[in-house]
Amino acid sequence: MAEQKSDKPQIKPFAGPAGGWGSVRSLAEIMPREHVKPEALRELARQNKPDGFMCVSCAWPKPADHHPFEFCEEGAKATAWELTTFRTTPEFFAEHSLAELRGWKDYDLEQHGRLTHPLRYDAATDKYVACSWEEAFDGIAAELGPLDPKSVVFYSSGRTSLEASYMYGLMARMFGNQNLPDSSNMCHESTSVGLKAAIGVPVGTTQLEDFKHCDAILFFGQNVGSNAPRMLHDLRDCRKRGVEIVTFNPLKERGLERFTDPQNPIEMATLGETAISTQYHQVKAGGDIAAMMGIAKFLVEWDDAALAAGEPAVLDHDFIEQHTSGFPDFLNAVRAADWAAIEHESGLPQAELEDSARIYAKAKAVLAIYGMGLTQHVKGVENVRMVVNLLLMRGNIGKPGAGPTPVRGHSNVQGQRTVGITEKTELVPVDRLEAQYGFTAPREKGLDTVESCRGVIDGSVKAFIALGGNFLRAVPETGPMEEAWTRLQLSVQIATKLNRNHLFPGKVAYLLPCLGRIEEDVQASGPQAVSVEDSTSCIHGSRGKAKPASPHLLSEPAIVGAIAKRILPPNPHVDWDAWVADYRRIRVAIAETYPEVFKDYETRLFTPGGFWKGNKASERIWLTASKKAEFLVPEHLSAAGFADAPGRYRLMTLRSNDQFNTTIYGYHDRFRGVKGTRDVLFINAADMAEAGLSAGQIVALESDAGDGKARRQEGLIVTPYDIPRGCLGAYYPECNVLIPVEHHAEESHVPAAKSVPVRIAA
Template sequence: MTPRPRKKPKIGFDSGPVGGWGSAKSVGEILIREHIPVSGPALLSHQNKPDGYMCVSCAWAKPAKPHPLEFCENGAKATVWETTSRRADRAFFAAHSLAELEGWLDHDLEEQGRLTHPMRWDEATDKYVPVSWQSAFEEIGRELRGIPPEKVEFYTSGRASLETSYMYQLFARIFGSNNLPDSSNMCHESSSVALPESIGASVGTAVLSDFQNCDCIFYLGQNVGTSSPRLLHDLQDAVDRGVRIVTFNPLREPGLERFINPQAPSQMLTGKETPISSEYYQVKNGGDIAALFGVCKALIEADDALHQPGFTRVSGSDAEPDDPANAAAVAFAASMRAADRKHVLDHDFIAEHTSGFEEFAAAARSYEWRELEQVSGLTREQMMQAARTYASSDAVLMVYGMGLTQHVMGVQNVQMVVNLALLRGNIGKPGANICAVRGHSNVQGQRTVGITEKPDLAPLDKLAELYHFDPPRWKGHGTVDVCKAIREGESRAFISLGGNFLRAAPDTVALEAAWRKLRLTVQIATKLNRSHVIHGEIAYLLPCLGRLEIDTQASGPQAVSIESSVAHFHGSRGRAAPASPELLSEPAIIAGLAKATLAESSVPWDRWVADYSEIRDAIERTYPETFKGFNQRLFQPGGIPRPLPARERRWVTPNGKANFITPPRLFPQFESVEDERVLHLTTLRSNDQFNTTIYGYSDRFRGVDGTRRVVFLNAVDIARLGFVDGDRVDLSTAIEPETKRMVSGFRIVAYDIPKGCCAAYYPEANPLFPLSHHDEKAKTPAYKLLPVRLSRSETAPLE
């Protein structure tokens, strides 16, 4: 099937609230488009149910008591997209060369449908041609044996199950490689680095019941409407019982403003909306640390005033006795007294459980309000109002997403969230915890079972004991390291367990050019994408069963397991018929590759493939505390909670305390961007995509239909830069001037975004991001903040 022609773009319409009839219509449209109007709804009835399958989209948890329909618009799209009746079969590949397919857009490649047969690239015809599974395994194994292990990359997408991920990391390590980059490197690695330093946990501490026990939610840098719409049910329930939601986000996003529950007949019939955010603060791109410092400063100085008669601030050049901020702190303290609150801060918690408070408090006091206002984009009164709301609440839940993690200072962003929570003891009690909303289903879980490039985070001694081999101890490649190694010709092979690495990674143009020089590329996938049509000297496309499909092995139908955003393990059982009889399961493919590659191994690969419960027993033997009773509890309603000492206020840190960690500065230091024409770019997902998967061209929530090549600007900036709404512009990177990075033919769209900022869709804007543009510690690509320039475009739009 050739790509369908698209309609003329439409810009600027009002979508109304998130959910409601718009969501119902969108789900209906994709069911019809993918030719499953009858089987699709029947399958969706099992989505995220205790005995059903986990959604392949976001990582939100299965509740113990599910709604009648436990899926959202984007979750339904993900299910329909994977169970489509369309097929990218042998006839399709016989009709199209890879050179031709390189010119197709991302949506058009995936829309061809499910892959049906193992394929090998044929150089003579430039086409994928069918190959037997055994031949594929044998050649891949032969090639891998000829390449040094340190030059082979084993990438993992977040969709792989715990069972598959465990097998994959074991295969890589027995082969001799610690190069285990994964999609977590691209999104929440900042959390994985920040949280252990602060609270001794690598993941958030929240559980679903915290949404029922909190009296306030601070919601930071996470667009619930596009990234995890099922979470809107929890937010709506919280709002209905009087919880205040304080939102920090650059753009005005409908999902954070108003919601109509498509599963509530009274709301659908009456149009009654639930307002989500009670306070909405549009922080500048990259202004999160300054905004949170402002909230913390207001809290600390109000506490000073509460306990110091005649209080006068002494830090900062704007701290005069009659300064309005001094009066505001005193008034804040007076309001606490009137509410019969003896403290603004939780001094008992700080004294018993934390370290580093005095240094952090001194830093907060020292910042001048005008500096915090300039960097954050918020007014002093806005930051103080957020502080007053926080101080008047007893159990505050901190929710954040990639709007905080994908930054040059992503680790510090996360640690500022923790600092704010620690000030009032909002970790480790009902309703008060840290909720790091993960993007991809099981992206967190694969790390839990050993997918990590960092040898100190893997149980290497235990693996050596169980499987009788000497694991490599050298530090492997994360995502940024892989890109660098490929670009410099150091990597020779790339094995991909799902995902679309080339589109997800930064510095796209340079990476694609280097990718073609790889000796071997192997893609385990369900649908075609760009990482499959750009290829190495030898290339294989290995189609696998999807999580939604019935997986029958020697012992019968199998189940797999997934870890959610709130660190609970859930069983998942496929319900759809396989797309092709030629498909193998992910565990079967990993076992086939391992047996063909490894000279010898004590791993019972065939037994594991025959019965996945044996893989789970092996996982439990490797991680006995984390996975106690794994098989017996696999389908426990609400999931199996992962043990996290920080939930019980036990801090597994070197000093045994939760740590206030003070960021060294408010904003990244960029070179050579002192130019009033420079804007700070953030990337976004539309509500018609998930990560690199593009379901369609309608971003209903932002009033964009028929195109993705748009850049959102404040109306003041549009006029200031000499443009008008609708102009075509090119965007170029304003750092690393020695390399020209540009994307062309983007249409300007006026939007409610802070002045000095702009936004464009991911992954279309990825070519702008230098490989070096990442968090220093976590190496997470900084997709949420990049200095760019706009110039008038002569390029025709690629709609």
């Protein structure tokens, strides 16, 4: 196994752009470190292309008119990570107990390589031991049989295909519950709840084509350079034709400042750069509602003055009258908002917000792009609703180049919801499922991520089945969750690599290795393809061709089908074996359940650029109770959910340039100038001085949630950084230990990881 030392940290400012030679060097470093075979280069050439495979990393759209290399630095890392030649075999587990492995870092666990055999936990030795697939499936069924179905959780990661997700959701409902939390619960559930309430659909309304028609972009709380770098091509093209990009983000992220296109020989040769943001406003963590209220206030005041002077209106009054509800109440709230309060809560001066409003008012078509910097707050749903409020004020939904554009993380996390991975009955065609499969489906709401965590801690959840992911590492309340996890009667982890969740087994536990998306999946009918949905609701076929890491691996549909056969009574309407033998049969079933979305599914599967599932709000058809788009009056100007106090800070958990969600690729956060460590605390220099701290000092963070529970993260290096006063930054998932399970978005239950109340301790 290749190792990266993390005992000699280096922290110094990074002067370069996003992309450029830094990305090239990163790619050149990751390939030999993973000891990949030459076929990895062949697979990179197929990545995100028609008849290729869809990246296992982010969910940014795959264009029909693709680049020669349609992958980014992060996507290349994800591919190398999956195609590594390192292996984690039963011999490895014979040498290491789980107690010992708990002392390993996240990077070292996953870097050890691909899992090769199905494994069973042996409590007597505290080790995983090899078992047969039949033994594992029979053992799982034996444990689930006596349990109340409501006590079992079926979790799924966003990388799971539409085919496997559909089977998984159906299996859970036929078993008797809708306990189907997924990655969306941890990131964009605030989008699903907020957009559904405001415009009648739970997803964004735009497509990749809209980038060619916008003339301004409002950008909120998303680090494009690290989390969706391929979007930089679209932002660069927009800037080249004069599109204004106004960014609101607490940290200066290099991808939102400037970009060198690694696929442009002239830029690479001349070290040319494209400035991305035309305005960059470092809003306070949790201050976005206030910032958007300031823009709205200026627009209203400008509109009042224009109408009084007989000049053209600033707001789109015809659109508001015809297509919206609730505007008078919102207008009254905007008029009553105090500029001093707006400045205090946003951390931005009135003049800057007015400058942003001028750009918005002059633009004819505006995209509003946002990420978890908006959704992961106590008032995360209100953040999303305020984005919609701004767009509705000038009719910026339902026309080319305009609309809300949430940036999803995992490559199919949005698609899972499309085919039934949800705890909410109203999001699933339950009547159709019952008619199609001849069973009585549960109607009771299931458990989401936060509720699953509560159930694990209080003991009401008895079994946890995980189709991918690293749930225990990704969720809040790390300490109590790890302690409670070992009290589960059964834990099943379907995975490609070892991660920290696997080191906390239930009383009975199985670790089941599966094929990766890039690997060839051969079933009885021959090589198979799967499908995924991107952030813009386009659905793509994906075909793996790499040699599997082990002959003992099964595909995700095969594993789900085998479990379903054992835990469910025979059903003449569901032939799990036939589905596994030929995934086209699964797609036929999906199209029968969701005919509006998946018409001609098979013939459109490998359409260049994907096929769009459609969006009623983009047609200005509002599937709300009022049949109109709804304005919302925010309850508070701060999304943080707690008051400021002396010594209390707002902690934002961050991803580095060398990770994807909980997967750590290395210890180099290039854009923030951090190398060799993840134990960093970013702090404003003035706050550092006021607190009597010095650069390089080692401190701890303590929870200041006011619930009487002690939470502490040790060993953080004080690092002065360009960050708003009163705010701190530190890495996820290490700092999840500081987040209470009850610190979440009020309506969506998304953990509020972007504004966590903490104090600095020596």
